[in-house]
Amino acid sequence: MFLLFIIISLVVFSTVGTIALIWPPILFSLVVFLPLFLLGLLDGLQKRQAVRRNFPLIGNLRYFFELIRPELQQYFVESNHSGRPVPREFRSVVYQRAKGQLETLPFGTQRDVHAEGHEWVHHSMDPQNLNFKDIRVTIGGPQCTKPYSASVMNISAMSYGALSKAAITALNLGAKEGDFFHNTGEGGISSYHLQGGDLCWQIGTGYFGCRTKEGHFCPDSFAKKSQLDVVKLIEIKISQGAKPGKGGLLPGSKVTAEVAEIRGVELGKDVVSPSKHSAFSTPRELLEFVEKLRNLSGGKPVGFKLCVGHHSEFFAICKAMVKTKIYPDFITVDGSEGGTGAAPLEFSNSVGRPLDEGLAFVVDTLNGFDLRDKIKIIAAGKVFTSFHMLTKLALGADLVNSARGMMLALGCIQALKCNSNHCPVGVATTNPHLVRGLNVADKYLRVHRYHDRTVKTFVDILGAMGYSE
Known part of the structure; x- marks a missing residue:
């Protein structure tokens, strides 16, 4: 040729x-x-x-x-229910709630209610009227001196660097407006997190924001930053659903001078976090680390996040709790369907336990060890709608975190370019020419509206089921 x-x-x-x-x-x-x-x-x-x-x-x-295959697939091929990873049906309801638009569905459900896997709830002949502003969850066990009253829906872990400065700013302002917390992700606390919204400071294996020059945990740095009034909770990241057993990865193209300074890493180089913590290596040491962080922070709630793997390993943690009488204030259960972290295909598809199975196991295990009443459980992984919230709470969670739901509220169009620094809407990029497209003054209100309308609908469903408290 x-x-x-x-x-x-x-x-x-x-x-x-x-x-x-x-x-x-x-x-x-x-x-x-x-x-x-x-x-x-x-x-x-x-x-x-x-x-x-x-x-x-x-x-x-x-x-x-x-x-252009992803765009052709999304706009011309997929149906309301066939899109992946997030179907059009869920994306649409997030967009509508975020924009304050009409969110009702005309002409009945488009789903096959007799299909295998279809879920529904029973309603009551005596529905109740509930005030969604009253639905709060207190996080803080018997060893916590500064418990925190949390919303039932919050922003899941997403770091500055993975998301743009405009996205982080809008998320935090939205959290402030709606009175819910914003998980920082493992990348540390940036100035964009300090807009007045409550923070859950995540401590990952890289200890960004509280690390020594050698990359180990620094108690002094942690103690100083954990005293910030906006830091309400501390979360130790053991693993995440997108890539359990593998450390976080921030591509070098996203490592700007500012990101490098905040994390204490080299400009423009890939940031690969270790796969496990250097501060602890056994269940007992994990709990001692929990206690150490709680003391250094002045008694704030401290917990850990994991995607469930081997049952025996979680059993060992529970046994250590019983033996040491050291209890985390909360456990965040992340499902393998989680997706805000870039990961190898095999890790995304085939490593880790899905949320529903992992959540049920954690709840049952804590009940079996008589620990459930001491620890709050947060569920994270593909939570977009009020019914998603309901299913997680029905399985035993106390509250939920959403990451991609909040990204969609910011304007994410599921272009699937998060790991390339080419996000066309300025959410998952540090490219200033793309970030300029994200208007913080508009987007933070969208985050607030999405949260409020989703929680309100959740409470309406509870009322329809007949719950009065």
């Missing part, structure tokens, strides 16, 4: 040259033909891509359509 391209090119240029003898303006066509010829020549001589080498010019169409 390369030989055919050369022959056709020679014919075209010969034809143009011949016609130019009679009609010189034809030479202007070389403005088009010459660049195409050079591109085709480059295609045929390069050795990395066989399609382009064998089919100069037209071979580029394959890569063009591959580039």
